[in-house]
Amino acid sequence: QVTLVESGGGLVQAGESLRLSCAASGRTFSSTYAMGWFRQAPGKEREFVAGIDWSGGYTYYGDSVAGRFTISRDNAKNTVYLQMNSLKPEDTAVYYCAARSGAGVRRVRSDYDYWGQGTQVTISS
Secondary structure (H helix, E strand, O other), rough: OOOOEEEEEEEEEOOOOEEEEEEEOOOOOOOOOOEEEEEEEOOOOOEEEEEEEEOOOOEEOOOOOOOOOEEEEEOOOOEEEEEEOOOOOOOOOOEEEEEOOOOOOOOHHOOOOOOOOOEEEEEEE
């Protein structure tokens, strides 16, 4: 089993930054897993935000965050990060960390095997 725990959410003003962290643990977790961040706003579908392959050498972003958000990982710590800059009110959502037991990045929710509980991010205007 794999456990993912997100942290770093909160309330900030538009234009500010936040960094989310996701710590992975579990007997079956491997640093070869690809990781991703998704978000879900009230009344909306859960959407892909960013993904990173097992090595950290390949990243992929959703159109609405490209150029503002950066995903990274530290395999020695089994942790993935999401640096969010120039935040906008429309970025307000619950952010979820996800892991898939494959090396390559995917942007489809069903391709991920494990999910965290989520962390709330609220951006005021």
